[in-house]
Amino acid sequence: MSKTIVITGASSGIGRAAALALAAEGHEIVVVGRDPQRTREVAERIDAPHHLADFDSIADVRRLARDLAEQHERIDVLANNAGGLVDRREQTADGVDLTWQRNVLAPFVLTTELLPKLVENGTRVLFTGSVAQAFGRVNAINPSRAGRPWVGGWSAYGAAKRADIMLAKELAARTGLESYSFHPGFIASRFAGLDVSPLAPVVAQVAGSPEEGASPLIFLATAELPGIPNGTYFDRMKPFGRLSAQAQDPAEGAKLWESLERLASRIP
């Protein structure tokens, strides 16, 4: 049966490949991207509606949530895929660490602002996590580590991806909505600027294609998952990927959720 599937970060890499493949299977895709030209290119190719939003602005994310709720009768799947590694310390205009806002706060705000509709529609919600969750601990009290020494790009990214995995579990626990997270594999995309770095030829040799990276997203957007506990983290297509103790701890997930609610409420 055809589903309406909203994919953020659908202008490039894994999200783009998933949008094209799911459209080819007959699903209605709602393309969400930041770059106008790339986003329109994908939307036109599959004759799909599109929305532009910059996750570095929470006001923009809230506007996106309103537009999605108003303009689409149903949302069967919300794939929170946009994100990536930023190898520098920078604050957004909202006063939040860029890595944290782009990868965690923005998808949290998008999901929670849409929650009444998601509950009404029985939407399945996906979060693109990463094995990089092993590299960074989530500090729910001070997630951006404001005023603390910079932990480095990979550590900040790892903590953010761990938080995405925890958000899938916590959303499932709080709302009963089906919610899963996954690691897509090491994929040659625009991720971390690797496509334009001197390492690009090496990455192209060892990394998977965006189509391969899209496989778990496509699977989790469309498959029945009998016997798989809600909130499960997949390593590519395999359920129960290896996780840190923190990522599996419901108390940590609840603390994270509450800290994100507090942070979002402080941003006008």
Ligand SMILES: NC(=O)c1ccc[n+]([C@@H]2O[C@H](COP(=O)([O-])OP(=O)(O)OC[C@H]3O[C@@H](n4cnc5c(N)ncnc54)[C@H](O)[C@@H]3O)[C@@H](O)[C@H]2O)c1
């Ligand atoms: N490529 C990998 O090896 C790999 C591994 C593990 C996890 N991931 C995750 O997979 C997801 C997709 O990454 P990808 O590999 O396709 O990389 P990509 O850079 O090709 O795509 C990232 C997408 O996110 C969007 N995005 C980034 N910042 C944004 C912002 N501020 N506002 C709105 N949209 C924004 C981009 O526009 C793009 O569409 C990301 O969450 C990434 O962290 C990637």
